[in-house]
Amino acid sequence: MKLKLSICVLLLFCIPLGHAKSCQIDRVTSSQLKLSSSYLSQAATSFMVSCDTRYAIQFSSRNLTNSSGSSYLVNETNHKLRTQMNISGASGSRWNVPLSQPAGTNDKFVVLVQLLERPNVLTPAGSYKDNLYVSLMF
Template identity: 65%
Template structure:
């Protein structure tokens, strides 16, 4: 049985609050991640943020279930498989929370997704998806 997992990633939102200097997201390494069907398989993407003033960044996903990065992939038949997501590069690793960041020429962020559930022979084959959102507020 072939089992394919996918994660759509980096639908980025930008907002301006008050005075805003230059702020941009650049050097994204992947817009789509593929996980294998084995327990604890991982996939990651990275991107850089350059801001000439302090800013806030928020990471969330369509299927997020906790601020610790617990989420799940869902198939077109609504079958779910649990995932765990991690953030590095931010001053904290909280999901769906504004994270204050200092101004910097370039701050690299990495988002890692890990399969947190063992697929079994009875797991329906198909494409399983989640969407990751990165909001930058400056």
């Protein structure tokens, strides 16, 4: 059985609200998270945000199932493997909800993904994917 489990951080973007303020996203550690095909394997990415004004940050994924970060990886034939995603560095670990943050320099955010299903001999081989989206509103 050969599984390739990955989560792509496809979109990291800023949406300015109102007049121009200075916000920056940098030091992204990885744009693609690769999980091993073993039960409870984990992968993480981190990045820094610097804003001279209050801002909101929103985390989402294509396969998100609730605001607690439950999601799944899916292969070409639509077979699913459950995952759990967690956020640290924000004022909460809620998904698909704008999280208000105070102005600051070098705020570090970490997204951790964990495989919750145990692949076995009946798990179809293939590439299993999800997409992670991060929106910064200021």
